[in-house]
Amino acid sequence: MGPTLGDQLAGGKLVLDHPDKGVARITIRNERRRGALDQEMLDALATVLAELDARCLVVRGSGDVFSAGYDIGDLDGSDLAAAAERLVAHPFHAAMEALENYPYPVVAQLNGHAIGGGLELAVTCDVRVAASGIKLAMPPGRLGLIYSHTGLRKFLDACGPAATAELFFTARNISAERGRELGLINHVVAAQELEEFTRTLARDIASCSPLSLRGNKRIIRTLRAERWRLPADVEQELVALRESCFRSEDFREGIRAFAEKRAPQWSGH
Structure with a gap:
C-alpha cells in the first residue's frame, strides 16, 4: 500500500x-x-x-x-x-x-x-x-x-x-x-x-490524460538521453508508443469530451 x-x-x-x-x-x-x-x-x-x-x-x-x-x-x-x-x-x-x-x-x-x-x-x-x-x-x-x-x-x-x-x-x-x-x-x-x-x-x-503524460514524458527523456540521435530500434519503439495512443480509450474519451465541451474522465488506458 x-x-x-x-x-x-x-x-x-x-x-x-x-x-x-x-x-x-x-x-x-x-x-x-x-x-x-x-x-x-x-x-x-x-x-x-x-x-x-x-x-x-x-x-x-x-x-x-x-x-x-x-x-x-x-x-x-x-x-x-x-x-x-x-x-x-x-x-x-x-x-x-x-x-x-x-x-x-x-x-x-x-x-x-x-x-x-x-x-x-x-x-x-x-x-x-x-x-x-x-x-x-x-x-x-x-x-x-x-x-x-x-x-x-x-x-x-x-x-x-x-x-x-x-x-x-x-x-x-x-x-x-x-x-x-x-x-x-x-x-x-x-x-x-x-x-x-x-x-x-x-x-x-x-487533468490531462495519464497515458499522454506518461508517453510524452518518456519520449522527452529518451530523446535527451540519446542526445537526439536515436538507434533505429529505439526510434521504432518510440513511434510505436506514440501510435498506441490512437487506439486508446483515453484518446477516444478526449475527442468525445472535446466535442461535447465537457471535462474528460480519464481511464489511463
Whole structure:
C-alpha cells in the first residue's frame, strides 16, 4: 500500500500530502539546516517516489529556502573523502535518479533559495516555478568539488554550455529572473502568488490524460538521453508508443469530451 495523506517521512523532514485530485506534493521541512538533504531524507525520497502514482508531483521547500543541497555540515573531517563520497555518490544520486524516472510530470515550487544540490533537484524536475527574489547558485567552485557528469548534463540540457559554464565557473548567486532568462526557470511569480500559481499549474497537468503524460514524458527523456540521435530500434519503439495512443480509450474519451465541451474522465488506458 502506498503512502497516505499527510505522511511524515524522514522524521518529519519530508512531508507528503495530496492537495488536489491527481496531485501529490512533497515538502522539504528541514529549516534548521536550510533545507539540506541528509541521507535519511534522500533514502526516504527515493523510497516514496517508487510508491507514488499521482499524475503530477510537486516538490517544494519551507521557510525561505527551497534546498541548500546535500547536508555536508555533518561530514566527518577525519574521513572526509569517504563520508562525502558515501553521501553524494550514492544516496543523492539514487534520489535524483528516482525523481528523474518518476513516470509523470514533476513541478519544482521554488519558494526560496535553491543552492548546489538543491538546484540540481529543481533542474531534475520537469517544470520549475520560482518566487521573485530568490537566489540560485552552483557553489562547487567554492567547495573544491568536481560535480558529477550526470548532474552537469542536466544543466547542459536545461540552459546550454555557456550558461552552465558561467554557473559553475563563477559560483555566483543569480536571481530567479536571470534563471528564467537562462532556461533554468519556467515561471517567476510574486512570492504571495506562488502557492496558488503552482497549484493551478499542477491541477492543469493532472487533468490531462495519464497515458499522454506518461508517453510524452518518456519520449522527452529518451530523446535527451540519446542526445537526439536515436538507434533505429529505439526510434521504432518510440513511434510505436506514440501510435498506441490512437487506439486508446483515453484518446477516444478526449475527442468525445472535446466535442461535447465537457471535462474528460480519464481511464489511463
